[in-house]
Every structure is written in C-alpha cells, then in structure tokens.
Amino acid sequence: MKMNDFEAVIGLEVHAELKTASKIFCSCSTAFGASPNTQCCPICMGLPGALPCLNRRAVELAAMAGLALDCTVSPLCRTDRKQYFYPDLPKAYQISQAELPLCRNGFLTIKTLAGERRIGISRIHIEEDAGKLIHSEGSTLIDYNRSGIPLIEIVSEPDLHTGREAADYLRALRAVLVSCGVTDGKMQEGSLRCDVNVSVRRVGEKKLGVRTEIKNINSFVFVEKAIEYEIQRHAALLADGKEVPFETRRYDEASGKTVLMRVKERAEDYRFMKEPDLPPIYLREEEIEALRAMLPELPDARAERLVREYAIAEDDARILCSDRALADYFEAVADNCRYPRLAANLLLTDLLRRCQTDPFHSPVSAQRLSSLAALLGEGTVNSTTAKKLLQRLCEGDFDLSATVECESLGQIRDEAILKKTVLETLEELPRAVSDYKNGKTAAIKSLQGRVMARTQGRADPVMTERLLKTLLAEYEVEQHV
Ligand SMILES: [Zn+2]
Structure with missing residues (x-):
C-alpha cells in the first residue's frame, strides 16, 4: 500500500x-x-x-x-x-x-x-x-x-x-x-x-x-x-x-x-x-466593539514583537508566546536585562525543564533570572555554573552576586592559572595526550573534562579549549622503548 x-x-x-x-x-x-x-x-x-x-x-x-x-x-x-x-x-x-x-x-x-x-x-x-x-x-x-x-x-x-x-x-x-x-x-x-x-x-x-x-x-x-x-x-x-x-x-x-x-x-x-x-x-x-477593544495582543503578533524588541530566535519566541503567562514572565525578565537571548535560553532549556509540574509559576523571580543572564553574559560565571545556580534558585531564593563572591564561583579567566592547570592535566592523562597526538582529536574532550573537574567547573571553556590546543601542539610525549 x-x-x-x-x-x-x-x-x-x-x-x-x-x-x-x-x-x-x-x-x-x-x-x-x-x-x-x-x-x-x-x-x-x-x-x-x-x-x-x-x-x-x-x-x-x-x-x-x-x-x-x-x-x-x-x-x-x-x-x-x-x-x-x-x-x-x-x-x-x-x-x-x-x-x-x-x-x-x-x-x-x-x-x-x-x-x-x-x-x-x-x-x-x-x-x-x-x-x-x-x-x-x-x-x-x-x-x-x-x-x-x-x-x-x-x-x-x-x-x-x-x-x-x-x-x-x-x-x-x-x-x-x-x-x-x-x-x-x-x-x-x-x-x-x-x-x-x-x-x-x-x-x-x-x-x-x-x-x-x-x-x-x-x-x-x-x-x-x-x-x-x-x-x-x-x-x-x-x-x-x-x-x-x-x-x-x-x-x-x-x-x-x-x-x-x-x-x-x-x-x-x-x-x-x-x-x-x-x-x-x-x-x-x-458591546461587541467594546469586547473587540479588550482583546490583548495575540500570540503571533507578540512573537513577532519579541523577536524585534529582544533579538531572540523566532522558534524561542513562538514557544514563549504559546502560553501567555510564560511570555509575561519572559518580558518581565528581559525588560531589565542586557542579555535577553541568554535569558530566553536559560528559561526555555533549563528552568522549564526543572519545574515541569507547573512551568508557568516559576519559583525563580524574573529579577533573579535577569541577574543570572547578566552574570553569564558578562562572563562572571560560565554556563556550567549558571545552570548550577539556577538549580539552587529553584530550591530557594538567594542573592546571586553575593553567593558567587562568597563561594568563589566566578569563572577562571586568568591565563597563567589556566595554563598551569592545563599543563598539570596533560601530565596526569598521558594516554589522552598520545591519543590526541595520534589523530584521535575527540580525546581533547576528556582533557577538557579533567580541567573542568580540577577547577570545580569554573574554567572558561573557550579559553580552556584554546590553551589545550596550543599546549598540546607544543607538548612532547615521552617515548617508552
Ligand atoms: Zn448549580
């Protein structure tokens, strides 16, 4: 058939x-x-x-x-x-x-x-x-x-x-x-x-x-x-x-x-x-005209406006506007935020998934999500830390900047510190290094993972990858006969 x-x-x-x-x-x-x-x-x-x-x-x-x-x-x-x-x-x-x-x-x-x-x-x-x-x-x-x-x-x-x-x-x-x-x-x-x-x-x-x-x-x-x-x-x-x-x-x-x-x-x-x-x-x-005048902005028009005003992806805008409460929440976040794209991303990929039972009554206030997007956008924390912080906010409210400061959660972007950690990692994982040298480029992932583990997830991922590639190129593997 x-x-x-x-x-x-x-x-x-x-x-x-x-x-x-x-x-x-x-x-x-x-x-x-x-x-x-x-x-x-x-x-x-x-x-x-x-x-x-x-x-x-x-x-x-x-x-x-x-x-x-x-x-x-x-x-x-x-x-x-x-x-x-x-x-x-x-x-x-x-x-x-x-x-x-x-x-x-x-x-x-x-x-x-x-x-x-x-x-x-x-x-x-x-x-x-x-x-x-x-x-x-x-x-x-x-x-x-x-x-x-x-x-x-x-x-x-x-x-x-x-x-x-x-x-x-x-x-x-x-x-x-x-x-x-x-x-x-x-x-x-x-x-x-x-x-x-x-x-x-x-x-x-x-x-x-x-x-x-x-x-x-x-x-x-x-x-x-x-x-x-x-x-x-x-x-x-x-x-x-x-x-x-x-x-x-x-x-x-x-x-x-x-x-x-x-x-x-x-x-x-x-x-x-x-x-x-x-x-x-x-x-x-x-009466009919009075009701017509009371109609709010409809979802399609709203999605188009969100794309225009906040430069977010069209698909994201459509998902946000599929529910009025969700779109209202996003606008409350984005109105005071220099990083609306990041905010939309945190909201749609992390926050919604974490509070599936009632996604539209978020335990995280709009102001907190806005601050979190700013910390991420400005590079104060990396995305791994941002996700962890969001998880904690779902469990209970706290001041983000103070916590990042107190618990030293800030992203490590100091080249000297990162270089030292990368070199130590190369010493620690000679197998991954030789795999990489022999053309298995995917071996870099395990090295990146180890750098992250050594820094409690705080290393700047982009800098880490760049340093790894440079240092690997220079790195001599000891030959055992
Ligand atoms: Zn009745």
Missing part, C-alpha cells in the same frame, strides 16, 4: 471550558478539584421545575473567542435543547446552540513545515458541560460538579490533512484562547479537549470518504498519534477494497491505537428544539 495514493481530510471540534467563576445557568462554583457533588444545585442537576438563568460573562468570553478568531459575532442568537439520554446528563437534554450559533466564519493562521496555512472556523457556539462518570471497581459513579460548566465548541472546517497539522492547529488555538483569558486551557484537567473527524480518500477523488469520529482527546501528542493511526487504518481498508465503517472511536493511550466505541447507523438525530426557558441572546454593536 502506497500512502501517497491517499489523502486525509480532517476537522476538529474543540471544547473549551470558559473561565467564569460560576456555572452557565446557575451560581454554583466552577472551581476544579472539589469533592464530588459538592458544587451542584437543582438547576445544574436538572431537577424538575428548576429554571436556568444565563451567565452573561460566558457569552462575553465566547464572543471574545470569536473576535480573536476573526469570526462574525451574531447580534442575536438563541439556545436550543439537544436531546439525548446519558447518565451524566440528568435533564436528558443539553442546552446548546443549533442553527443560530454565537460566532461564525472565522479562521486561524497556523505555521506548518510547508509554510503558513489558514484553517477555517465554521462556528463557535456556547453550551453546558455534562457531569463526569467515574468507573471504579465494576461500578460507575457520577460527579455532577462539572454539570453546567460553560463551554464553547469551536468547529473547524475540514481543512487539515495530517496529524501534525491538526496538533499545530490545536496548539495555536489554545495559545489564542489562553491569551484572551477565555479559558485556562489546562488539557490535563480537561478544560480543553477535542473530538476529531477523519476521512480518507484516494488522491484525485472528489467525494469525501466515510468519516470516523474520535472522541475526547486531551493532549496534543495524542491528537497527532490518533489521527496518524486512523489514516493508516482507513488507507489499509481502502487498499484491500473494503469499506470504512461509520464509527465513533476512542484513542487508547497504552496501545497507541484507536478502538471502537460504537457503530453509527446514521447521523445522530438530537431532535433540537428551541430552549423555552431562556430568552434570545442579544449583543449590541457597542
């Missing part, structure tokens, strides 16, 4: 929890992590007679998402009942939006390996989340704390063609939504999750293949892997002359495969009806 004979058509439906303090139709808290069923009331549990009351903030946040994604925001829209039965949905209907969504016809530009691509966004609508089923020891429990959390569903056009592209789109979408304060975007807590529609056809065919829906994927990596697996699976079926069944599947993280959830016989019929308990939603032109 040649994969080049096939092409995939992919669309994403992304659900994002809106960052409101209370739920969409009642005043229950939306805080994550509370004990099960402690944040619910008759409205979010759907008890008979309870009446919903729309949280205006949810509408504003949803409209902001639409504006950030270049959508048209409708001045008038309404809510509808999407009717289906499932134990996590006690009303047996979800309040959502059908024909008249809040936002339509937007797009998001993503950067891919093949250049920039514009991915269409057909609609964004508001809806309520359902409760959560917890399966344990052969029984199923239900937590209704999540029931009634406000969501937006962002439906893309089927403009994506590979798993990588879909993951890039999801990353860019998350960055935009988080930068606007629409959602906290914590995929591990489920506040951003996505359903993927994949179909595959032979290249040149106009008609779309039968699509599979993969439900509730909650990581960028899994989105990419699930799609790539699914494309291969469809292509293999088509290559064998078989039909792809119309199915809903889920991604199994352990096996890296998608597995069948249910076979669909036809498109679901949700019997949408107008929600009779809620009035239409009006947004005046002035």
Whole structure:
C-alpha cells in the first residue's frame, strides 16, 4: 500500500471550558478539584421545575473567542435543547446552540513545515458541560460538579490533512484562547479537549470518504498519534477494497491505537428544539466593539514583537508566546536585562525543564533570572555554573552576586592559572595526550573534562579549549622503548 495514493481530510471540534467563576445557568462554583457533588444545585442537576438563568460573562468570553478568531459575532442568537439520554446528563437534554450559533466564519493562521496555512472556523457556539462518570471497581459513579460548566465548541472546517497539522492547529488555538483569558486551557484537567473527524480518500477523488469520529482527546501528542493511526487504518481498508465503517472511536493511550466505541447507523438525530426557558441572546454593536477593544495582543503578533524588541530566535519566541503567562514572565525578565537571548535560553532549556509540574509559576523571580543572564553574559560565571545556580534558585531564593563572591564561583579567566592547570592535566592523562597526538582529536574532550573537574567547573571553556590546543601542539610525549 502506497500512502501517497491517499489523502486525509480532517476537522476538529474543540471544547473549551470558559473561565467564569460560576456555572452557565446557575451560581454554583466552577472551581476544579472539589469533592464530588459538592458544587451542584437543582438547576445544574436538572431537577424538575428548576429554571436556568444565563451567565452573561460566558457569552462575553465566547464572543471574545470569536473576535480573536476573526469570526462574525451574531447580534442575536438563541439556545436550543439537544436531546439525548446519558447518565451524566440528568435533564436528558443539553442546552446548546443549533442553527443560530454565537460566532461564525472565522479562521486561524497556523505555521506548518510547508509554510503558513489558514484553517477555517465554521462556528463557535456556547453550551453546558455534562457531569463526569467515574468507573471504579465494576461500578460507575457520577460527579455532577462539572454539570453546567460553560463551554464553547469551536468547529473547524475540514481543512487539515495530517496529524501534525491538526496538533499545530490545536496548539495555536489554545495559545489564542489562553491569551484572551477565555479559558485556562489546562488539557490535563480537561478544560480543553477535542473530538476529531477523519476521512480518507484516494488522491484525485472528489467525494469525501466515510468519516470516523474520535472522541475526547486531551493532549496534543495524542491528537497527532490518533489521527496518524486512523489514516493508516482507513488507507489499509481502502487498499484491500473494503469499506470504512461509520464509527465513533476512542484513542487508547497504552496501545497507541484507536478502538471502537460504537457503530453509527446514521447521523445522530438530537431532535433540537428551541430552549423555552431562556430568552434570545442579544449583543449590541457597542458591546461587541467594546469586547473587540479588550482583546490583548495575540500570540503571533507578540512573537513577532519579541523577536524585534529582544533579538531572540523566532522558534524561542513562538514557544514563549504559546502560553501567555510564560511570555509575561519572559518580558518581565528581559525588560531589565542586557542579555535577553541568554535569558530566553536559560528559561526555555533549563528552568522549564526543572519545574515541569507547573512551568508557568516559576519559583525563580524574573529579577533573579535577569541577574543570572547578566552574570553569564558578562562572563562572571560560565554556563556550567549558571545552570548550577539556577538549580539552587529553584530550591530557594538567594542573592546571586553575593553567593558567587562568597563561594568563589566566578569563572577562571586568568591565563597563567589556566595554563598551569592545563599543563598539570596533560601530565596526569598521558594516554589522552598520545591519543590526541595520534589523530584521535575527540580525546581533547576528556582533557577538557579533567580541567573542568580540577577547577570545580569554573574554567572558561573557550579559553580552556584554546590553551589545550596550543599546549598540546607544543607538548612532547615521552617515548617508552
Ligand atoms: Zn448549580
């Protein structure tokens, strides 16, 4: 089977929890992590007679998402009942939006390996989340704390063609939504999750293949892997002359495969009806314009500005701007620093790796990272020492300059001292010296390592290498007969 004979058509439906303090139709808290069923009331549990009351903030946040994604925001829209039965949905209907969504016809530009691509966004609508089923020891429990959390569903056009592209789109979408304060975007807590529609056809065919829906994927990596697996699976079926069944599947993280959830016989019929308990939603032109004026600088524009203002690498700028808090932190560091490139490097390669659990609430203050970049940039300490100091700052705050002074951590750049150490090292490691002399130039690494060890990691690495090369050239190896 040649994969080049096939092409995939992919669309994403992304659900994002809106960052409101209370739920969409009642005043229950939306805080994550509370004990099960402690944040619910008759409205979010759907008890008979309870009446919903729309949280205006949810509408504003949803409209902001639409504006950030270049959508048209409708001045008038309404809510509808999407009717289906499932134990996590006690009303047996979800309040959502059908024909008249809040936002339509937007797009998001993503950067891919093949250049920039514009991915269409057909609609964004508001809806309520359902409760959560917890399966344990052969029984199923239900937590209704999540029931009634406000969501937006962002439906893309089927403009994506590979798993990588879909993951890039999801990353860019998350960055935009988080930068606007629409959602906290914590995929591990489920506040951003996505359903993927994949179909595959032979290249040149106009008609779309039968699509599979993969439900509730909650990581960028899994989105990419699930799609790539699914494309291969469809292509293999088509290559064998078989039909792809119309199915809903889920991604199994352990096996890296998608597995069948249910076979669909036809498109679901949700019997949408107008929600009779809620009035239409009006947004005046002035309100929409006021929300537009509140939009912050979006991630792409910010990345371009960081490159311009601080002369950092484009890739670094993009990673920094993938999360607003991270970019804010970097700017706080770089604003008072003559070495923003070094600061970006320390932040992205060392600091983020050390505080993986919560990288955006760094234990190291912006001022300290700025000072550390300065010590490194001015050559007071070398990069080995800088990394060690950063590690210590992650464990607890201290004054950098005083510590460097007190503990004599400064870089050794005195030529006479370094020369002496290098000569002693050559005496100590005659084997490495003769290897080097016999053409094994990599032997210089072990000599460099020994010089570093002798100086507790403080030797200037560039000077060390230069001195080693010069002295090795002059060095006579004793010949043993
Ligand atoms: Zn409630």
